[in-house]
Amino acid sequence: MTTSRKHDAGGLPGDFAIWIFIFAELLVFGVFFLAYAFSRANNVELFNESQLHLNRIAGAANTVVLLTSSYFVVRAVAAIRADNARRCGHWLLSAIGMGSVFLVIKMFEFGEKFSAGISLSTNTFFMFYLSLTFFHFMHVILGIVILAAVLLKARSGGYSAANHTGVETGASYWHMVDLVWLILFPLVYVIH
Amino acid sequence: MSETFTKSMARNIYLGGSVFFFLLFLALSFDTLGALPKRDNRQNITPQVALGKKVWEENNCLGCHTLLGEGAYFAPELGNVYTRFGGSKEAIMGFIASRPVEGIPGRRSMPQFNLSNEELEAVAEFLKYTSEINAANWPPNVQG
Amino acid sequence: MQYSSQAVAKPYFIAAIGLFIGQILFGLIIGTQYVIGDFLFPEIPFNVARMVHTNLLIVWLLFGFMGAAYYLVPEEAERELFSPKLAIAMFWIFLVAGALTIVGYLAVPYATLAAATGNDLLPTMGREFLEQPTITKIGIVVVALAFLYNIGMTIITGRKTVINIVLLTGLTGLAVFFLFSFYNPINLVLDKMFWWWVVHLWVEGVWELIMGAILAFVLIRLTGVDREVIEKWLYVIIAMALITGIIGTGHHYYWIGTPEYWQWWGSIFSALEPIPFFMMTVFAFTMVNRRRKEHPNKAATLWALGCAVMAFLGAGVWGFLHTLAPVNFYTHGSQITAAHGHMAFYGAYVLIVITMISYAWPHLHHKAPAANGRAQLFEMWSFWIMTISIVFITLFLTGAGILQVYLQRVSDTPLPFMVVQDKIALFYWLRLWTGVIFFVGLCLYVYSFFAKDNKSLASS
Numbered sequence: 125m126t127t128s129r130k131h132d133a134g135g136l137p138g139d140f141a142i143w144i145f146i147f148a149e150l151l152v153f154g155v156f157f158l159a160y161a162f163s164r165a166n167n168v169e170l171f172n173e174s175q176l177h178l179n180r181i182a183g184a185a186n187t188v189v190l191l192t193s194s195y196f197v198v199r200a201v202a203a204i205r206a207d208n209a210r211r212c213g214h215w216l217l218s219a220i221g222m223g224s225v226f227l228v229i230k231m232f233e234f235g236e237k238f239s240a241g242i243s244l245s246t247n248t249f250f251m252f253y254l255s256l257t258f259f260h261f262m263h264v265i266l267g268i269v270i271l272a273a274v275l276l277k278a279r280s281g282g283y284s285a286a287n288h289t290g291v292e293t294g295a296s297y298w299h300m301v302d303l304v305w306l307i308l309f310p311l312v313y314v315i316h
Numbered sequence: 317m318s319e320t321f322t323k324s325m326a327r328n329i330y331l332g333g334s335v336f337f338f339l340l341f342l343a344l345s346f347d348t349l350g351a352l353p354k355r356d357n358r359q360n361i362t363p364q365v366a367l368g369k370k371v372w373e374e375n376n377c378l379g380c381h382t383l384l385g386e387g388a389y390f391a392p393e394l395g396n397v398y399t400r401f402g403g404s405k406e407a408i409m410g411f412i413a414s415r416p417v418e419g420i421p422g423r424r425s426m427p428q429f430n431l432s433n434e435e436l437e438a439v440a441e442f443l444k445y446t447s448e449i450n451a452a453n454w455p456p457n458v459q460g
Numbered sequence: 461m462q463y464s465s466q467a468v469a470k471p472y473f474i475a476a477i478g479l480f481i482g483q484i485l486f487g488l489i490i491g492t493q494y495v496i497g498d499f500l501f502p503e504i505p506f507n508v509a510r511m512v513h514t515n516l517l518i519v520w521l522l523f524g525f526m527g528a529a530y531y532l533v534p535e536e537a538e539r540e541l542f543s544p545k546l547a548i549a550m551f552w553i554f555l556v557a558g559a560l561t562i563v564g565y566l567a568v569p570y571a572t573l574a575a576a577t578g579n580d581l582l583p584t585m586g587r588e589f590l591e592q593p594t595i596t597k598i599g600i601v602v603v604a605l606a607f608l609y610n611i612g613m614t615i616i617t618g619r620k621t622v623i624n625i626v627l628l629t630g631l632t633g634l635a636v637f638f639l640f641s642f643y644n645p646i647n648l649v650l651d652k653m654f655w656w657w658v659v660h661l662w663v664e665g666v667w668e669l670i671m672g673a674i675l676a677f678v679l680i681r682l683t684g685v686d687r688e689v690i691e692k693w694l695y696v697i698i699a700m701a702l703i704t705g706i707i708g709t710g711h712h713y714y715w716i717g718t719p720e721y722w723q724w725w726g727s728i729f730s731a732l733e734p735i736p737f738f739m740m741t742v743f744a745f746t747m748v749n750r751r752r753k754e755h756p757n758k759a760a761t762l763w764a765l766g767c768a769v770m771a772f773l774g775a776g777v778w779g780f781l782h783t784l785a786p787v788n789f790y791t792h793g794s795q796i797t798a799a800h801g802h803m804a805f806y807g808a809y810v811l812i813v814i815t816m817i818s819y820a821w822p823h824l825h826h827k828a829p830a831a832n833g834r835a836q837l838f839e840m841w842s843f844w845i846m847t848i849s850i851v852f853i854t855l856f857l858t859g860a861g862i863l864q865v866y867l868q869r870v871s872d873t874p875l876p877f878m879v880v881q882d883k884i885a886l887f888y889w890l891r892l893w894t895g896v897i898f899f900v901g902l903c904l905y906v907y908s909f910f911a912k913d914n915k916s917l918a919s920s
Contacts, residue, residue, distance in 0.1 A: 140321035144696055145329045148703060148735070155728050244721045245351050251721045259340070266336055289320045323622070323688060326695035334702040341706045344725065348653070351719045356649035366646045373586025373644075374574040379507025384716045385793030386652065387588055390494070390506050392877035393793060417502065424497030424878070427505045429571070446648055452723070454715035456790060459874045 137201075138293030146300045149263070153304050156259070157311060160252045167248055172316055174249035177240075182233045183313040186226050187305065190264075193222030194302040197271070197295045207285035209278050216275040219298065223268045230261055253312055260304055267301045270294045355450040368442025371435045380426070382460075384451055390424065393460030398440075398447040400458050405440035412436060461823040463534040465541035470824045471551050472527030473817045477906065479520035479558075480810075484899050486513040491892040495885055504566065511591045512565055517805065518589060519558045524813030525634075525670055526554075526607055529627060531820045532677050533611050537618025542610050550606050557599040561592055583644055587655055590641045597641055604635040622691035623673050623680075626698060630669030637661045649717035656712045663809075664705040664733065664775075671771070671812045672698045672740070675764060678819045679744065682761050683751035693743050700736035708733050711783050715792055723785035730783040734776030737808075744768035757822060757830035759839035763815040766843055770807025770850075778803050778854065790869050795884075796861035803854040806846075814905075821909070832913035839908040845901030852894045860887035 136143050164171045200215035237254070244254050274294035277283065283291055352358075372378075377394070378387035384395040401407040412429065413436060419425035431439070461467070489509045492499045500509070534541050541547060564573045570586070577593035579585045584594045592600070608631060615624050640657040676694040680687055710726025713719075744765055755761065778800040782791040791797065818839060822831045830836065867880045875883075 138320070139325040141325040141329050141692075141696065145333060145699070148700060148732075151732060152728065155731065156724075159724060159728060243351065244347055245354075245719050251724065255721065255725065258343070262336065262340055262343075266332065270332075289322075293325065321692065323692045323695065326692045326699070327622070330695045330699035330702075333699045334706070337703050337706045341709065344707070344710075344722075345653075348713070348718055348722075352647075352649055352717070355719065356647055356717045358647055361646055369646055369648065370583060373583065374571045374579060376507045376511065376570040376586050376591060378586065378588050379510050379570075379591075380505075382793040383648075384652065386716070387793070388507065388510050389793065389795055389798055390490075390510070419498045419501040422496065422498055424493070424506070424881075425501060427502055427507075449649060449717040451715045451717050452720050454789060454792065456869045457874045459868050459876055 136296070138296040139289055142293045142296055146296060149300060150304070153256075153259075153307075156252075156256060157307060160256070160311065163248055163252065170247060171249045174247060174253075175313070175316065177237075177242075178253065178313050179233050179236060180313050182229050183309050186229050187309050189222050189226045189229065190302045190305050193219045193226070194299055196222060197298050201288075201291055201295050204278070204283050204288040204291050205285055209281060209283055212283065212291065213275055213278045216271055216278060216294075220268055220271050220275065223264055223271070223298075226264055227261070227268075230257070230264075234258075234261075256308055256312060260301070260308055263301045263304065267298045270297050357445055357448045357450070360445050360448060362441070364438050364441045365445045367435070368438035368440070368445075371431065371439050372442055375429050375431075383446065384449070385454065391426065393455055394443055394446070395449075395451065396447050396455055396458065396460050398444045400460065405437070405444060408440040408443060409433075409436040412439065461827065463540050465544040465547075466531050466534050466820075467824060468541065468544050468547040468551070469527040469531035469820060471548070472523050472530060473821065473824075475551070475555055476520045476523040476527060476813060476817070479516050479523065481902060481906070482562075483513055483516035483520060484895075484902055486510075486516065488892070488895055488899060489513075491888070491895045494888040495892060508565055508570065511570075512562055514589055515565075515591060516562070519554075521809050521813060523554070524816065525631070528670075528674050528813065528816040528820075529607075529611050529631065531816070531824070532627065532674065533614050533624050534618075536621045536624040536677070537614050539614065539618040542613035542617070546606055546610050550603050550610075553599070554603045557596055557603075561596045564593065565591075582642065584642055587641075587644065587651070589659060590655070594642075597638075600638065601635070604631075604638065608632060608635060621687075622694060623677050626669050626676075626694060627673035630666045630673060633666030633669065634662060637666065652716045653713065653718060656709055660709045660712055661706070663804075664708055665702065667809065668701040668705065668736070669698050671767075671808055672701070674812050674816050675740070675744065675767065678760065678764050678815055679747045681819065682755045682757065682764065683747050684753040684755075685747050685750055690747060693739075697736050697739050697743060700739060701733075704729050704732040704735060711785075711788065714785050714788055727784045731780065733783070734772065734780050737772040737776035741768040741772045755829065757819060757836070759831070759836040759843070760815060760819040762840055762843055763811060763818045766847055767807065767811035767815050770803065770811055770847060772807070773851075774800065774803030774805070774807035774854070778858075790865050791861065794861050794864050794869075795857050795887075796865065799854045799857035799861055802857065803850055806850045825909075831908070832911070834913045834917075835908045835911040838904055838911050842901045842905035842908060845904060846898055849894050849898035849901060853891050853898065856887045856891040856894065860884045860891070863887070 196215045196219035200212045200219065203209075203212040203215055234257075237250075242250050242254075244251050271294050274290055277290060372383075377383075380388050380391040382389060382393045382395070385393065397408060398405070401411075412426070412431060415426045415428045417428045419427075486509050489500060489504065490506055490513055493501075493506045493509065530541060530547055564577075568576070570591075573593060574585050577585075577595050579594060582594050584597055585591055590597070608628075611628060611631065615628055637658050640654050643654050645651050645654075672694050676690050679685065680690050706729075707725055708730035710722040711730040713722035713726055745768070748761060748765060782788050782796050782800065822828050831839070863884045864880050867875050867883060868877060
């Protein structure tokens with residue numbers, strides 16, 4: 125079995141099982157985004173007014189942070205394809221670091237909102253804002269856990285150029301988390 | 317489609333996925349517990365309401381009626397019966413107390429539970445308290 | 461049958477079918493009371509008969525699950541059951557406790573039963589499906605713990621397969637979430653909120669693990685498809701079931717005083733709940749199509765495929781029908797709910813238990829892989845009669861529900877509950893007669909256990 129080159133044949137990288145999970149997650153987020161759009165269409169003023177209270181700078185910063193982390197993950201996959209497990213580990217660690225930065229910025233943002241007395245029950249906009257961002261927040265945590273598991277295995281020499289499905293699996297999940305944010309950020313923070 | 321589809325990865329997704337979503341469920345439930353005091357009319361829970369709930373349960377009222385839409389569908393919704401009966405506890409008490417022991421020929425009839433006056437008042441108070449829970453405007457109209 | 465201790469499953473299966481008959485008889489009684497209001501009044505009021513109907517359902521399904529576990533776990537673990545004696549002892553305790561509870565329901569007024577069993581000390585009674593006296597609930601916990609110990613020890617000291625691990629997880633979850641039945645706060649909203657932790661997290665959570673494990677076990681035996689393939693899909697399906705089902709609890713939190721964001725969370729996740737059921741249907745048919753042998757037990761294959769399809773229709777499609785909050789606003793607590801409940805329970809849980817019985821019984825009773833052809837024929841007839849009946853019961857209740865919702869909740873001049881009930885009585889009559897046909901199917905099913913083949917009929 126030529127596991128290392130299968131992505132050239134147009135197959136999905138990583139384990140197929142993670143893709144079932146990714147599809148399910150994208151479906152949930154997709155429906156959530158549609159629900160947001162539908163709700164917004166019925167309450168444009170409320171949404172526009174409430175949106176002004178969001179911290180766009182923090183959101184934009186987090187977009188850059190996640191994109192960077194995704195880039196690091198790409199480099200990690202490239203490193204293991206070149207059979208360089210050590211470098212792969214470094215890139216993974218950097219990606220995890222960026223993921224943690226995302227969490228810190230996000231927690232700062234949540235803290236800001238909570239201290240202003242905003243909760244899920246404040247209004248429909250904040251219900252969506254908190255639901256979507258918290259749901260995504262948990263995905264970042266899960267993504268970090270997955271990358272950490274991949275990192276541990278990479279460090280103990282579990283991957284090689286011939287066999288690195290695990291790295292691709294973790295990378296696929298992380299890109300999904302990033303992708304969701306790339307839709308979430310403009311949709312909830314920016315589009316007015 | 318990828319050639320790799322391992323059992324261990326399927327297991328990880330099962331374990332990871334269920335833990336993840338259960339934690340999310342706990343987080344939402346926790347938030348709900350915090351939001352409930354504004355909605356669940358707890359300030360009106362008196363010893364009388366507590367007795368009323370006990371009477372309600374120990375006569376298995378839910379075996380025929382729904383309460384906020386949950387229960388059996390054999391008899392009317394009672395979450396809003398206080399409103400339907402014109403905000404009158406006496407009307408509720410009178411209805412329960414006057415059920416014929418042998419029923420009504422050919423028709424559904426509520427059993428005669430032989431409740432004491434104290435119990436009748438407590439049940440009525442419990443139903444009043446229930447009608448004041450913020451149930452997101454359910455039921456759609458007074459008929460329940 | 462590879463291990464002699466698997467035989468302890470037999471009494472469990474017999475009890476399950478016996479209680480199933482009782483459940484349907486009481487179903488017919490309440491079906492009659494829907495149209496002839498004073499039927500058996502005041503001797504057996506509706507609330508009592510309904511409580512017997514639903515409690516018997518739960519108890520016989522539990523008997524079925526336990527029997528299935530006792531049959532399946534030794535074979536999967538490749539060793540004898542840890543303690544067959546304990547299993548038999550628990551059988552009698554559970555049966556006697558169950559019977560006493562039912563007798564209590566029927567013999568004395570519910571309030572008297574509550575007083576006699578000390579409901580004052582720890583009030584847990586009088587809530588839907590959890591009507592059992594507190595002492596019975598404690599008994600259920602004891603039986604469940606002994607059962608888990610027995611099964612758990614067998615698995616821990618034997619071969620661990622995906623099937624028996626998933627089954628054990630499901631059964632443990634069943635026991636754990638049942639503990640919430642002891643939490644009964646005076647605050648009605650809290651009461652209802654955690655009541656669903658038992659009911660929803662059972663039927664749309666851990667019970668699906670049990671169902672998946674049993675289905676996978678039977679499919680491996682019937683089709684000869686590689687265990688690796690089946691176990692992989694089992695994981696994926698139950699993963700999807702839990703991913704959608706846990707937050708899906710939110711579809712019960714729309715109108716009971718819980719915050720309104722549940723209308724979104726509940727709608728979104730429960731809208732996806734049909735997916736695992738659909739996967740299960742595709743999975744079952746794919747495995748049967750890819751079968752590597754022709755198993756002589758055709759009836760068991762029919763039950764298994766029927767289970768997959770009916771679970772999808774009942775739990776998936778009929779669940780989706782009224783799960784979105786804007787729809788549920790009108791259908792909540794109506795006959796639509798009843799329609800969904802009947803088909804979902806039949807499709808997912810009645811059929812999975814019968815599938816297991818159908819597969820295991822020939823091994824347990826005849827020391828053969830399959831019953832004789834004539835017995836199987838009766839089984840298949842009973843499958844079709846019961847299944848078609850439940851489809852029509854569901855359709856009639858759906859018809860009743862649509863009219864009820866319109867007349868009582870949607871129209872410009874909403875009518876009172878009892879007026880509407882009179883107007884839709886035709887549907888209740890149709891449901892009742894279909895219920896009678898269901899009972900005929902059930903009798904045929906019971907008869908199939910005693911059916912001799914043509915040869916021995918001719919020789920006698």
